[in-house]
Amino acid sequence: xxxxxxxxxxxxxxxxxxxxxxxxxxxxxxxxxxxxxxxxxxxxxxxxxxxxxxxxxxxxxxxxxxxxxxxxxxxxxxxxxxxxxxxxxxxxxxxxxxxxxxxxxxxxxxxxxxxxxxxxxxxxxxxxxxxxxxxxxxxxxxxxxxxxxxxxxxxxxxxxxxxxxxxxxxxxxxxxxxxxxxxxxxxxxxxxxxxxxxxxxxxxxxxxxxxxxxxxxxxxxxxxxxxxxxxxxxxxxxxxxxxxxxxxxxxxxxxxxxxxxxxxxxxxxxxxxxxxxxxxxxxxxxxxxxxxxxxxxxxxxxxxxxxxxxxxxxxxxxxxxxxxxxxxxxxxxxxxxxxxxxxxxxxxxxxxxxxxxxxxxxxxxxxxxxxxxxxxxxxxxxxxxxxxxxxxxx
Numbered sequence: 572x573x574x575x576x577x578x579x580x581x582x583x584x585x586x587x588x589x590x591x592x593x594x595x596x597x598x599x600x601x602x603x604x605x606x607x608x609x610x611x612x613x614x615x616x617x618x619x620x621x622x623x624x625x626x627x628x629x630x631x632x633x634x635x636x637x638x639x640x641x642x643x644x645x646x647x648x649x650x651x652x653x654x655x656x657x658x659x660x661x662x663x664x665x666x667x668x669x670x671x672x673x674x675x676x677x678x679x680x681x682x683x684x685x686x687x688x689x690x691x692x693x694x695x696x697x698x699x700x701x702x703x704x705x706x707x708x709x710x711x712x713x714x715x716x717x718x719x720x721x722x723x724x725x726x727x728x729x730x731x732x733x734x735x736x737x738x739x740x741x742x743x744x745x746x747x748x749x750x751x752x753x754x755x756x757x758x759x760x761x762x763x764x765x766x767x768x769x770x771x772x773x774x775x776x777x778x779x780x781x782x783x784x785x786x787x788x789x790x791x792x793x794x795x796x797x798x799x800x801x802x803x804x805x806x807x808x809x810x811x812x813x814x815x816x817x818x819x820x821x822x823x824x825x826x827x828x829x830x831x832x833x834x835x836x837x838x839x840x841x842x843x844x845x846x847x848x849x850x851x852x853x854x855x856x857x858x859x860x861x862x863x864x865x866x867x868x869x870x871x872x873x874x875x876x877x878x879x880x881x882x883x884x885x886x887x888x889x890x891x892x893x894x895x896x897x898x899x900x901x902x903x904x905x906x907x908x909x910x911x912x913x914x915x916x917x918x919x920x921x922x923x924x925x926x927x928x929x930x931x932x933x934x935x936x937x938x939x940x941x942x943x944x945x946x947x948x949x950x951x952x953x954x955x956x957x958x959x960x961x962x963x964x965x
Contacts, residue, residue: 572607572667572668572953572955572958573606573607573609573665573666573667574598574601574606574607574608574609574666574667574669574670574954575609575611575663575666575668575669575670576594576598576608576609576610576611576669576670576672577608577610577611577669577670577671577672577679577682578590578591578594578610578611578612578672578673579610579612579613579615579650579672579673579676579678580612580613580614580615580650580802581594581610581612581634581636582595582629582634585747589746590672590673590707590928592698592755593672593696593698593755594672594794595629596755596756596758596943596946596947597681597755597943597946597947597950598632599630599631599632600632600943600944600946600948601947601950601951602630602632603631604947604951606951607633608631608632608633609632609633609634609635609666610632610633610635611635611636611637611655611658611659611678612634612635612636612637613636613637613638613639613650613652613678613830614636614637614638614639614857615639615641615650615652625637635658637652637653637654637658638652638654639651639652639776640652640653641677644819648942649675649676649677649714650676650677650678650715651677652677652678655681655796656681657675659681659682659685660685661685663682663685663689663691664689664691667691667954667958668689668691668692668693668694668954668957668958669682669691669692669693669694670687670693670694670696670950670954671683671693671694671695671696671722671726671802672696672698673696673697673698673700673814674695674697674698674700674701674719674722674959675700675711675714675715675719677693679695679718679722680718680722682720683718683721683722683725686725687725690961691961692727692957692958692960692961693706693725693726693727694726694727694729694730694953694954694957695722695723695726695728695729695730696729696730697729698732698870699732699736699739699870699871701719701723701739701740703742706842707957709861715743720743720744720772720911723740723743723744723745724744726745726749727749727957727960728749728750728751728953728957729745729749729750729751730750730751730752730753730756730950730953731750731751731752731753732752732753732754732870732871732892733752733754733870733871733892733893734752734892734895734927735869735892736752736870736871736892737750737752737869738910739870748922751949751953753822753946753949753950753953754871754896754940754943754946755871755873755939755941755943755946756933756943756944756945756946757873757876757877757880757922757937757941757942757943758943759937759942761853762853762877762881762937764858764927765853765857765881766850766853766854767857768851768857768858769858770854770857770858771783771851771855771857771858772858774851774854775816775842775844777842777858778855778871779812780812781812781813781814782812782813782814782860782920783813783814783858783859783860783861784799784803784813784814784815784816784859784860784861784863784916784920785816785818785855785856785859785862785863785878785883786799786815786816786817786818786862786863786865787818787819787847787852787855787856787862787874787877787878788818788819788864788874789819789820789821789822790817790819790820790821790822790823790824790825790828790835791822791823792823792824792827793825793866793867793868793869794824794864794865794866794867794869795864795865795866795867795888795890795907796817796824796828796865797827797828797831798829798865798867798888798907798908798909798912799815799863799865799912800815800828800832800835800837800841801831801835801909802865802909802910802912802913802916803815803837803840803841803913803916804835804836804837805909805910805913806913806916806917806920807837807840809917810917810920810921813840813920814840814841814842815837815841815842816841816842816844816855816859817838817842817844817856818844818845818846818847818855819842819845819846820845820846820854825843829843837920854856854867854875855897856877856878856881856883857881857882857883859878859917860883860919860920860926861883861884861885861886861919861920861926862874862875862878862883862884862885862886862902863885863886863887863916864886864888864891865886865887865888865907865912866887866888866890867888867907868890869887869888869890869891869892870886870892871891871893872891872892872893874891875887875897875901876893876937876941877950878933878935879897879901879933879934879936880933880934880937882930882931882933882934883930883933884901884902884919884925884926884929884930884933885897885901885902885903885933886902886903886904886905886912886915886916886919887902887903887904888906888907888912889904889905889906889907890907890948891904896934896936896940900929900930900932900933900936901932901933901936902915902919902929902932902933903915903918903919
């Protein structure tokens, strides 16, 4: 098959996260399976591609970068790249299937127009962005009214990563028969040679007897970090010699979180490290006794899988898309409530054998269910079915 992936930004902007690692890993797996994969993207995140090249081949994937002109616009995430228009007009009939990554973008408007005109099937994967939540609700609703609902309606399939996202798609009008759940994977090779225990503790002056509760991710208000701080404050009365560690970049909530920590009088028991990457990030996972993701809204939760791959048991709220996968196998899911969170964390911290058992099962869960090979295999099946249906209709 000749497959077109359309994504707002791509390698070498992998550190930005979002859809980039998903598109990158699955595209590379599809190339290894014998398919030709082309990516249309912009230089919005990494403008160095303007000087380097407009076209690169990255690990077998052919990538076309188009100049992004929307950085100065009020809605910069539209990714206005008009250069895609003549390229798509010329090439679209050569593709067997198109995969739209992200939702509210200029590229999707253009692809929708030409895909419908020439009868090319396309798949939409919104990466949790179909709801008009939290920020720029008016602009999102405006996009949906003018273009978005038609893009959703005309998609051959819509990809969700969890049941939570599948429900979100149904709530905005996507029919259930069009929705496919394809969980992303993680690169298991990154977790084959883990750091020795104790390196994170040594780096930050924590002794071997201290229990560590870890959160790793953006310091953002919907992550439920206030809930975690309050649960930890209550827990200290029952479990002494415990440290709460927040790892990650500030996304606007750090001052408020530090203020809450001070009000709770737990500054001595809370450590803020800032963002950690590579080996230092793995050291944090390895030394943690429990990893906690207390989000009030979380489509997936990749950090949960990273913790599992390191053999660290997890506690997540029901709002986390991975909650049903990890509950009772890699850890616990709880209601978004500080008392329930306190109880689950306390149960793990006071039972070493339970932590070990759940940590071992967590590793198994990741290997069995969340490899990129499996994700690409599922996506390939969807593409093949669409191509067969399209050929039969033609």
